[in-house]
Structures are given as structure tokens and as C-alpha cells.
Amino acid sequence: MESVKKTEKRKYNIVYLIDGLGMGGAERLMVPTLKNLDRDTFNPRVCVFQVRNGNPIADQLRAIDVPVDLLPIPYLRDLTAIPRLYAYLKRNQTDLVHTQLEFADTLGSFTAKLLRLPSVTTLHTMMAAEANLKSRLHEFTELFALRHFCNVVISVSEEARQFHLRESKTPPEKARVIYNGIDLSAYANLEVQRERASLRQEFNLPADATLLTTVAVLREPKGIQFMISALPTIVAQHPNAYYLIVGDGAYRPELEKAAAESRVRERILFAGQRNDIPQILYASDLFVLPTLTEALPTVLAEAMAAHLPIVASRVGGIPEMVTPGLNGALVAPGLPDELASACADLLANPEKMKSMGLEGSRIVRAKFDVRGQVDELKLLYLQLITRHGK
Numbered sequence: 001m002e003s004v005k006k007t008e009k010r011k012y013n014i015v016y017l018i019d020g021l022g023m024g025g026a027e028r029l030m031v032p033t034l035k036n037l038d039r040d041t042f043n044p045r046v047c048v049f050q051v052r053n054g055n056p057i058a059d060q061l062r063a064i065d066v067p068v069d070l071l072p073i074p075y076l077r078d079l080t081a082i083p084r085l086y087a088y089l090k091r092n093q094t095d096l097v098h099t100q101l102e103f104a105d106t107l108g109s110f111t112a113k114l115l116r117l118p119s120v121t122t123l124h125t126m127m128a129a130e131a132n133l134k135s136r137l138h139e140f141t142e143l144f145a146l147r148h149f150c151n152v153v154i155s156v157s158e159e160a161r162q163f164h165l166r167e168s169k170t171p172p173e174k175a176r177v178i179y180n181g182i183d184l185s186a187y188a189n190l191e192v193q194r195e196r197a198s199l200r201q202e203f204n205l206p207a208d209a210t211l212l213t214t215v216a217v218l219r220e221p222k223g224i225q226f227m228i229s230a231l232p233t234i235v236a237q238h239p240n241a242y243y244l245i246v247g248d249g250a251y252r253p254e255l256e257k258a259a260a261e262s263r264v265r266e267r268i269l270f271a272g273q274r275n276d277i278p279q280i281l282y283a284s285d286l287f288v289l290p291t292l293t294e295a296l297p298t299v300l301a302e303a304m305a306a307h308l309p310i311v312a313s314r315v316g317g318i319p320e321m322v323t324p325g326l327n328g329a330l331v332a333p334g335l336p337d338e339l340a341s342a343c344a345d346l347l348a349n350p351e352k353m354k355s356m357g358l359e360g361s362r363i364v365r366a367k368f369d370v371r372g373q374v375d376e377l378k379l380l381y382l383q384l385i386t387r388h389g390k
Contacts, residue, residue: 020052157317181370218249304360
């Protein structure tokens with residue numbers, strides 16, 4: 001009988017370049033994305049340029065069997081960066097490069113071009129109008145590199161895509177939208193009453209406390225200072241209201257100062273950086289994101305997965321996630337009075353909040369499931385790899 005020799009299926013080496021692996025949205029997204037990536041087709045590897053807040057996401061990536069390497073690049077002017085990155089990509093027999101964040105986009109897309117490798121970037125942010133000169137120069141350099149050296153630029157919302165096209169003059173055919181996705185399995189087996197009781201006990205809150213929650217890296221553009229200003233008005237109408245701020249960052253001392261000076265200091269809670277975000281969201285009543293600029297905040301998808309109604313700023317890609325009256329309310333950024341009114345009005349209508357939470361859950365499953373995002377990435381990777389003769 002003639003034996004049939006089986007050939008092993010070719011796996012492609014995808015190297016993900018990223019500036020740091022702290023607790024920002026782009027960094028956190030790497031875990032569910034790579035967890036769901038087809039390992040029969042791809043070998044993922046992550047290369048990080050800097051250590052930010054201890055790079056906690058690196059441990060989470062290694063826990064799902066994704067190698068993580070540190071290639072120190074402290075600043076864009078590092079003359080050794082491109083030769084070292086060139087050697088790294090060669091050494092790991094890279095088939096495609098996927099970059100995220102400023103340094104990785106700038107240096108990674110250029111180096112991939114030198115190696116004649118296909119490259120993809122995901123743009124997670126939109127430059128704030130008040131950005132300083134240094135930030136503007138870095139943005140110009142990044143957009144120049146993406147326009148000339150990167151094959152496909154992924155924006156996480158249509159608003160962000162249009163912003164990128166205006167700012168960079170990139171040909172429209174090179175820019176596409178793939179919404180951020182989250183791992184819905186993290187929300188599958190949580191029990192609301194248990195999580196509510198546990199969190200209220202941890203922070204020594206009344207059992208019937210109403211919890212308004214923000215999860216964010218603590219930076220000034222996240223707008224949390226405006227929610228702190230809005231809280232006295234909310235508490236005046238809803239005496240059981242408390243505000244939980246989850247996350248850490250350079251702006252925390254300013255927020256703590258604002259909280260200390262508030263008339264409702266005892267109602268403002270700083271939880272710091274946490275790894276139990278699904279549990280915290282399930283224990284909350286209303287999610288608030290008073291941000292000043294945002295491309296597509298994944299945390300809103302997480303809040304929707306936890307059946308939470310949302311109050312958020314009408315900026316960036318947020319209107320692509322939140323429809324007023326359907327799954328939340330949208331407000332103008334930077335206006336505490338408008339923020340207070342939206343929150344107070346929702347808290348006064350528990351049935352409306354419940355229906356918004358249910359609708360949000362439906363939306364997140366239809367539009368923001370990471371499995372759909374990963375399927376789109378797989379097709380894109382294979383198209384580019386085939387086009388480059390890999």
C-alpha cells in the first residue's frame with residue numbers, strides 16, 4: 001500500500017510591536033486579541049520598547065503562551081533603534097509586522113519596509129487639539145511613516161479613520177475600520193448580587209449604595225475632574241450615590257486634590273489599578289466616561305458587556321457605540337452641569353437604566369466581540385502575506 005506523506009501546514013510569524021505594556025486600552029486589548037488568534041495559522045510574538053508601570057500586560061500575554069521580548073528604545077532619536085529592530089525582525093523570521101502606538105508605528109513601519117515585510121498598524125487614539133509642539137512633531141513623524149511605509153492603517157472607529165485621512169493625507173484605500181473587540185467570556189459566569197455585595201463590603205459602603213464608575217488611565221484628557229465637579233449635584237438628588245474611580249496614572253494627585261476639596265469627599269473612591277474589571281463593572285450601577293478625546297474606548301464595550309447604562313462625552317468614535325436613549329446618554333465634553341444632569345436623570349429612572357443595560361449587552365455582542373475582530377485580522381494578514389510572496 002502506497003504511503004501518503006503529510007506536509008506540515010505553514011505557520012506565519014507575526015511580530016507585534018508596541019511602545020509599552022501598561023494598563024492602557026491598546027495594551028489591554030492585546031490579551032483577548034492574541035488569545036483568540038488562530039494558532040494553527042500564526043505564531044504571535046510581542047516586542048515592547050519601554051517598561052511602563054512594570055508592564056503588567058506582559059505577564060498576561062506570557063500566560064497565554066505569547067513570547068514577550070523587551071527591545072529598549074527610550075526615545076525616537078535613538079540612532080541604534082532601527083538597526084537593532086532590523087536584526088530582531090530578521091532573527092525571528094518575521095512574516096508580518098503589526099505595530100501599535102507612536103514609537104512602534106514610526107520605527108516599526110519603516111524597518112518593515114526596509115526588510116520588504118508587510119506591515120499593519122492599529123491607531124487607537126486621536127490627537128487632542130491642545131497637544132503641545134513636541135506631541136505635534138511626534139504625530140507628524142508617525143503619520144509620515146504610516147503614509148509612506150505601512151501597508152494598511154486600521155482605525156478603531158469611522159470617526160478616527162476620517163480624522164486620520166484628514167491629518168495624514170493617506171490614500172483612502174490604505175485605511176480601514178476594525179472595531180475593537182473584547183473577550184465576552186470574561187463576563188459569562190459573574191453573578192450580579194454577589195459582586196455588588198463584595199465590592200460594597202470592600203469599600204465599606206452601604207448595601208444599597210448606588211455606584212457610578214469610571215475605569216481609565218488617570219490622565220487629564222480623560223475628564224474625570226469634571227465628574228468630580230458634577231458629583232455634589234448628583235448626590236444632592238441621589239443621597240446614596242458614590243463615585244468609584246478605577247485606574248492609576250500621572251494625573252491621580254490632581255484628581256485626589258480635587259476630591260479632597262469637594263463637598264462630597266467621602267463619596268469619591270480611588271480604587272487604583274485593578275485586575276478585576278469585569279467584577280467591578282458588574283457591581284456598578286452606571287458607567288461614566290467624561291473624556292475629552294477618544295477614538296473608540298474599549299471600556300465602553302466592557303461596560304455594555306456588564307449590562308451597564310452609559311453616560312459619556314460626545315467625542316470621537318463614542319457616538320458609534322452609544323446611542324442616546326437606547327443604551328446611554330451623550331453629553332458635551334468638559335461641562336460638569338450637563339454631566340450631572342445626565343447622570344441624575346438616569347438614576348431617577350431605574351427601569352430605563354435596566355433597558356439600556358440590556359440593549360448595551362445586545363450591541364456589544366453584535367459589534368464588539370473580539371472573535372469578529374480577530375477573524376478580520378486573520379483575513380487581512382493572509383492577504384498581505386500572500387501579496388508579498390511569503
